Amino acid sequence: MDNNIVRDYVKEFILSNINLNMSDKLRKIEEEALENFVPIIDKEVQNFMSMLFMMNKPxxxxxxxxxxxxxxxxxxxxxxxxxxITTMERDEERIQNAKKNFELFNCGDKIALLEGDCFENVKYLDGKYDFIFIDSSKSHYEKLFNICIQNLSKNGIIVFDNILYKGMIASDDLVKKRKKTIIRNMRNFIHNVTRNENFSTSILPIGDGVMILRRKF
Ligand SMILES: C[S@@+](CC[C@H](N)C(=O)[O-])C[C@H]1O[C@@H](n2cnc3c(N)ncnc32)[C@H](O)[C@@H]1O
Incomplete structure (x- = not known):
């Protein structure tokens, strides 16, 4: 079935032409997450990020x-x-699993996990970031953006995942009743940020939709 963003045959073609290096350890974490229905970045988004990192190493x-x-x-x-990397999560079970996974990579001094609500934890951020990845609750993207833009370095970029949210952002026919508020908020955010003269943006129909943003000046 189509994912309401691109046709299956397009997605399959793209997936069949992705050749990403990934350690066995990480592949296992990916498989376990998918088996347990933990929402993680799609292959196309992984590939896109990998390309961004090659162009500009944050x-x-x-x-x-x-x-x-x-x-x-x-x-x-x-x-x-x-x-x-500074990363934020509020779900206790996921936090415990993330900690275990970080231990496997022995990267305690390179990845800081801030536990709890991100709107609380943003108060403790300091310094600038070259790459900001927004992949938490969809209804608050605009609020998060307005907070973290102050922490974006001059040539930094922000990537937003799930920006087309199963096609619902682009078509009223697909909107589920209980998602109406999220969809309205996300549409307003996209409308506002793409018209803001200070930023360059691009929306890509990969995965569940990705938007990339950079300051113009
Ligand atoms: C799509 S998942 C993140 C997937 C992860 N980036 C990956 O690709 O491996 C979104 C996560 O954001 C967390 N989240 C949602 N709202 C949050 C909030 N206000 N503060 C902290 N975490 C939040 C959820 O608990 C969920 O685990």
């Missing part, structure tokens, strides 16, 4: 939404460990 990364640590470890591995 030294400090901020992530909203750790889950079990798959994307943090993916970024860490893609950057050969030459990075410092």
């Amino acid at each position: 030294k400090r990364i901020l992530e909203f939404g750790t889950a079990v640590g798959f994307s943090s470890l993916f970024m860490y591995e893609q950057l050969d460990g030459d990075v410092f």
